Amino acid sequence: xxxxxxxxxxxxxxxxxxxxxxxxxxxxxxxxxxxxxxxxxxxxxxxxxxxxxxxxxxxxxxxxxxxxxxxxxxxxxxxxxxxxxxxxxxxxxxxxxxxxxxxxxxxxxxxxxxxxxxxxxxxxxxxxxxxxxxxxxxxxxxxxxxxxxxxxxxxxx
Numbered sequence: 001x002x003x004x005x006x007x008x009x010x011x012x013x014x015x016x017x018x019x020x021x022x023x024x025x026x027x028x029x030x031x032x033x034x035x036x037x038x039x040x041x042x043x044x045x046x047x048x049x050x051x052x053x054x055x056x057x058x059x060x061x062x063x064x065x066x067x068x069x070x071x072x073x074x075x076x077x078x079x080x081x082x083x084x085x086x087x088x089x090x091x092x093x094x095x096x097x098x099x100x101x102x103x104x105x106x107x108x109x110x111x112x113x114x115x116x117x118x119x120x121x122x123x124x125x126x127x128x129x130x131x132x133x134x135x136x137x138x139x140x141x142x143x144x145x146x147x148x149x150x151x152x153x154x155x156x157x
Contacts, residue, residue: 014060031138038080039102040146043092047084054080071116079105099140106136
């Protein structure tokens with residue numbers, strides 16, 4: 001992978017996530033672009049790269065909402081590891097299976113983040129029913145975009 005393209009992807013995904021959630025949130029809902037890209041990288045390259053990207057994107061998200069600093073970084077790292085490990089048993093090269101993985105990991109993200117809030121902030125951090133029900137399917141719409149970015153990263157200059 002070209003390191004310059006990887007650095008660009010890190011910065012661009014964090015910026016687009018901030019921009020979209022600030023300016024284009026529909027009823028307070030916005031897709032988790034770094035989560036979709038973490039799953040796409042884990043599906044294509046494995047847990048190590050996905051954990052690295054997920055950790056950095058989690059820190060970027062933690063800097064935007066510092067109520068539980070480090071929780072997003074931990075959860076995204078676990079999502080990268082879990083998806084990268086599962087890819088040995090499940091074929092995640094297919095768009096449908098990647099979409100199912102994104103839906104499951106989005107629900108897992110919401111629940112793990114809430115549980116970390118329960119442990120460290122003494123209250124379960126709930127995103128709301130609208131986000132819990134709609135965001136996984138909203139994220140599913142970005143799966144082809146994540147796969148396209150992966151092929152762009154792997155292209156030879």
